[in-house]
Amino acid sequence: MGKVNDMERKVTKFGNSLGITMTDALKQIGLEQGDTVQIDVNQASGEIVIKKATKVTLPEGISADFLDNLTEVISEYDETLKGLKDR
Known part of the structure; x- marks a missing residue:
């Protein structure tokens, strides 16, 4: 398994949405603008997992x-x- 980097970001308003910037993290898993991702939310643990979607x-x-x-x-x-x- 590759190195895990801890990153801390602030939630920001983007138009009517909330979001975070994480360009470096996305690049580490090979994501680029326009790619599709799968998002898994675990409410119990407060975790959100973002994975590159497979076509x-x-x-x-x-x-x-x-x-x-x-x-x-x-x-x-x-x-x-x-x-x-x-x-």
Whole structure:
């Protein structure tokens, strides 16, 4: 795992939004303007985790609807599928 740098920033108002600047931290994980991120919020611990989103390109002939349906099935039968995996 890479070096973790502690950074302290103040929350600032940007138009109607609140935000922080963290250009150096974003550069360390290879993020640039226009990139998409995944944000996970843990209210219990007060942590916000920002990760570079991975882009998934569907193979030719696979529609987004299929992927949505597959996601629903996996969510619904998650425990069952995990049980089958461990057999």
